[in-house]
Amino acid sequence: MNPSATDWPKRSADLSDDGILEISMGPQHPSTHGVFRMNVKLDGETVVWLKPVFGYLHRNHEQLAEKMSYFGSMPYTDRLDYFSSLSNNWAYALSVEKLTGIEVPERAEYLRVLLAELTRLQNHSAFLGFLLGDMGAWGSVLMYAFRERDLILDLFESLTGSRMMCNYMRFGGCRCDLPAGWLAQARKVVDDYPAFLDEMEQLLVGNEILVARTQGVGVLSGADAINGGLTGPMLRASGVDYDIRKVDRYGIYDRFDFQVPLGAHGDTYDRLMVRLLEMRESLKILDAVLREIPEGPILDPKSKSRGLRPPVGEAYARLEAPKGELGFYLISDKSPEPYRYRVRPPSLINLTLLEDMCLGSKIADVMVILGSVDIVLGEVDR
Amino acid sequence: MKQPLILPGLGILKGMAVTARNMIGSYYGRKRLHTISYPEERLALPENSRNFPFLVYDGDDPEGGLRCTACRMCEKECPPQVIYIKPERDENGKLTKHPTVFDIDLNACMSCQICVEVCPFESIKMDSAFEYAAYEHFESLVLHKSDLAKSNTYYHGIKPTEATAVDANLEAERQRKAEAAAKKEAALKAKQAAAAANAAAKETPPTSDTDASD
Amino acid sequence: MKTKANSKPEQMLPLGDIKVQIMAALPGAACEIVPNPGPSGQDSLRVEPASVLAVARFLRDDERHLFDYCSNVTGVDWLDQTVSETVKVAGTDAAGQATELEEKVERVVPGYLEAVYHLYSVAKKTGPLVLRVRTGNRSDDVEIPSLTPLWRSCEFQEREIFDLYGIRFSGHPDLRRLLMWDTFEGHPMRKDYQSPDETLAFATANGKEDV
Numbered sequence: 001m002n003p004s005a006t007d008w009p010k011r012s013a014d015l016s017d018d019g020i021l022e023i024s025m026g027p028q029h030p031s032t033h034g035v036f037r038m039n040v041k042l043d044g045e046t047v048v049w050l051k052p053v054f055g056y057l058h059r060n061h062e063q064l065a066e067k068m069s070y071f072g073s074m075p076y077t078d079r080l081d082y083f084s085s086l087s088n089n090w091a092y093a094l095s096v097e098k099l100t101g102i103e104v105p106e107r108a109e110y111l112r113v114l115l116a117e118l119t120r121l122q123n124h125s126a127f128l129g130f131l132l133g134d135m136g137a138w139g140s141v142l143m144y145a146f147r148e149r150d151l152i153l154d155l156f157e158s159l160t161g162s163r164m165m166c167n168y169m170r171f172g173g174c175r176c177d178l179p180a181g182w183l184a185q186a187r188k189v190v191d192d193y194p195a196f197l198d199e200m201e202q203l204l205v206g207n208e209i210l211v212a213r214t215q216g217v218g219v220l221s222g223a224d225a226i227n228g229g230l231t232g233p234m235l236r237a238s239g240v241d242y243d244i245r246k247v248d249r250y251g252i253y254d255r256f257d258f259q260v261p262l263g264a265h266g267d268t269y270d271r272l273m274v275r276l277l278e279m280r281e282s283l284k285i286l287d288a289v290l291r292e293i294p295e296g297p298i299l300d301p302k303s304k305s306r307g308l309r310p311p312v313g314e315a316y317a318r319l320e321a322p323k324g325e326l327g328f329y330l331i332s333d334k335s336p337e338p339y340r341y342r343v344r345p346p347s348l349i350n351l352t353l354l355e356d357m358c359l360g361s362k363i364a365d366v367m368v369i370l371g372s373v374d375i376v377l378g379e380v381d382r
Numbered sequence: 383m384k385q386p387l388i389l390p391g392l393g394i395l396k397g398m399a400v401t402a403r404n405m406i407g408s409y410y411g412r413k414r415l416h417t418i419s420y421p422e423e424r425l426a427l428p429e430n431s432r433n434f435p436f437l438v439y440d441g442d443d444p445e446g447g448l449r450c451t452a453c454r455m456c457e458k459e460c461p462p463q464v465i466y467i468k469p470e471r472d473e474n475g476k477l478t479k480h481p482t483v484f485d486i487d488l489n490a491c492m493s494c495q496i497c498v499e500v501c502p503f504e505s506i507k508m509d510s511a512f513e514y515a516a517y518e519h520f521e522s523l524v525l526h527k528s529d530l531a532k533s534n535t536y537y538h539g540i541k542p543t544e545a546t547a548v549d550a551n552l553e554a555e556r557q558r559k560a561e562a563a564a565k566k567e568a569a570l571k572a573k574q575a576a577a578a579a580n581a582a583a584k585e586t587p588p589t590s591d592t593d594a595s596d
Numbered sequence: 597m598k599t600k601a602n603s604k605p606e607q608m609l610p611l612g613d614i615k616v617q618i619m620a621a622l623p624g625a626a627c628e629i630v631p632n633p634g635p636s637g638q639d640s641l642r643v644e645p646a647s648v649l650a651v652a653r654f655l656r657d658d659e660r661h662l663f664d665y666c667s668n669v670t671g672v673d674w675l676d677q678t679v680s681e682t683v684k685v686a687g688t689d690a691a692g693q694a695t696e697l698e699e700k701v702e703r704v705v706p707g708y709l710e711a712v713y714h715l716y717s718v719a720k721k722t723g724p725l726v727l728r729v730r731t732g733n734r735s736d737d738v739e740i741p742s743l744t745p746l747w748r749s750c751e752f753q754e755r756e757i758f759d760l761y762g763i764r765f766s767g768h769p770d771l772r773r774l775l776m777w778d779t780f781e782g783h784p785m786r787k788d789y790q791s792p793d794e795t796l797a798f799a800t801a802n803g804k805e806d807v
Binding site for chain 1: 390391392393394396397399400401404414416427428429430431432459461492493494495496499500508543
């Protein structure tokens with residue numbers, strides 16, 4: 001039953017200097033999604049060895065959190081995966097709630113799902129734009145994607161005050177309630193989105209250049225993906241049916257009817273298409289939430305954010321962030337600061353198999369494969 | 383999702399139809415043109431938009447009307463520790479519930495809004511002004527109390543819904559305090575009256591029936 | 597491209613039952629359950645470094661569990677702790693009679709470093725199983741076996757623990773620093789780490805010293 005990933009390392013051992021070119025891609029590079037470096041050895045144009053180098057954006061988030069109160073770390077979680085700040089907030093709030101046993105009111109749960117799915121929409125739109133930009137589409141798809149994403153960011157700004165660094169979830173609910181007219185504006189955004197997705201599909205799905213550059217590139221089998229700890233759309237594109245929203249049923253996701261798109265080949269084209277289809281499933285969830293959201297309080301009155309001292313113990317909570325499984329592991333010793341605060345970063349762990357995916361491809365494919373992993377350096381390096 | 387029809391070149395042509403539609407459409411309406419000529423045109427920010435904090439004062443006097451009591455809660459809770467407060471003491475060394483120094487370093491402030499959330503006196507709020515570009519770090523971007531103090535009228539101007547709710551809260555708090563003070567006052571008066579009546583009863587001897595019965 | 601609905605997840609066996617099965621399959625395995633006092637209910641299984649590879653392989657390959665996905669690998673630093681206990685000692689009381697007296701004695705519980713693994717099963721959709729491995733102490737006995745040969749996802753995370761805590765993982769194919777630069781000294785996430793004083797004079801681009 002051992003998956004093939006255990007027969008690794010399977011890279012070529014014969015890297016004699018003859019004809020092998022070693023280059024460093026990054027850290028200053030327009031397509032590496034941040035300050036990320038890869039040391040690559042090339043035989044002509046073919047990759048024979050690839051080692052990623054991390055740490056250029058290491059900001060010591062975990063140690064800072066261990067010196068700060070639980071409440072004070074919440075704005076710093078925005079800055080982990082800076083595209084999906086509301087998902088990061090929710091993951092942290094989820095793990096503190098597991099650590100302390102605080103319960104969340106009904107309306108707050110609906111709000112959390114609403115904002116998390118909007119976050120997924122805007123993250124995948126940005127992903128589409130960046131992937132096409134990496135392939136040399138010179139930013140036209142990026143601008144269309146950002147045009148739609150901007151409407152969602154306007155929604156975030158009118159609710160939380162900030163477009164990206166939202167700092168909105170609290171331990172036991174959400175910070176503030178919806179302003180007047182927000183639901184109508186959100187309904188308009190959700191109703192207009194399918195037109196954008198149709199346009200993207202017309203632009204991308206049959207495009208011969210895209211198909212030639214992404215089909216068969218960066219193939220990864222399902223067994224290798226599970227063993228390598230890949231999660232999120234990367235895992236589902238390799239055919240593995242594992243979506244944490246369905247498995248853990250955190251929040252109120254079990255009330256919504258949505259499907260989990262899976263890929264058949266595990267290549268870059270599948271990863272792109274899985275994310276496009278996931279956007280459509282998110283729209284279904286958003287439609288249901290906007291119809292069913294109840295009235296009520298948004299914060300448990302017994303919960304307190306300032307001066308929180310959780311009981312002694314530990315908790316690991318995870319959720320399906322747009323990039324994969326985002327988890328927070330907290331150990332408490334009843335003091336106002338956590339004893340151990342750990343972020344399980346999906347972007348870093350999704351890069352585990354980067355070398356395996358790139359071996360044997362051409363140098364131009366490396367950028368496409370890296371783009372399809374959808375990393376954000378804020379999360380990789382924390 | 384329909385299977386894409388891959389005839390050589392047809393996919394690219396379909397894609398070019400999309401880009402052409404977007405390019406030509408951008409001349410004919412706001413939907414496909416998402417930019418404005420800043421700074422001649424400016425977008426209206428939503429009411430809740432937040433950027434950097436400011437201090438609220440009631441009335442016309444930025445010093446006397448300042449709501450801040452220098453309790454230092456915001457200084458304690460600020461995650462990047464950019465607030466610096468020095469409370470004022472009178473000639474006896476007693477705190478006067480007023481700050482002499484209130485500095486916020488905008489270089490490191492991350493607009494998280496935690497100072498606003500923890501303030502018990504509704505005295506620090508988030509401003510939405512963002513045009514702060516300056517030539518040096520510490521002369522221009524460390525704001526002092528005089529730069530930070532803005533009137534309640536200004537607050538109503540940028541955030542009407544929130545400012546009205548805050549005013550209602552403060553009014554309710556004032557009424558509650560006034561009622562509590564009045565109750566205390568009344569209880570004290572009643573106690574004093576009872577004490578006076580007791581003292582009077584002790585001093586005068588008990589009247590005998592014979593005096594008044596004539 | 598296919599889409600299908602998810603099956604209902606199975607329930608993970610209670611940790612006590614799993615331990616019984618491990619002891620049945622690997623009689624020499626040294627493991628114990630560490631209870632979690634908080635509300636989350638996530639108890640952990642502590643395994644001695646000598647048996648951890650065998651236990652992990654059992655958990656991954658046994659048909660009843662199939663923990664094929666290692667989600668999170670964390671390092672924790674537990675400092676030396678001074679514990680004061682009250683012990684009974686033989687002595688004499690005021691009248692000179694032999695009796696038992698109570699005395700407060702302090703002893704030092706040596707600290708250790710710990711690696712915590714969170715295991716999930718994608719095949720059975722269960723989890724998490726929390727595995728803990730402790731080193732001997734915080735100074736020289738800091739080597740534990742690496743689980744990277746079993747789960748490739750541990751590769752970068754164990755490198756990060758080596759970088760930030762100093763645990764050496766034997767059998768790791770590529771143990772070097774991950775986030776800090778290669779010539780960095782020290783292990784920054786340890787509780788007693790002191791950042792170097794960076795207010796010293798340093799040379800500027802044109803060779804002069806800038807204090």
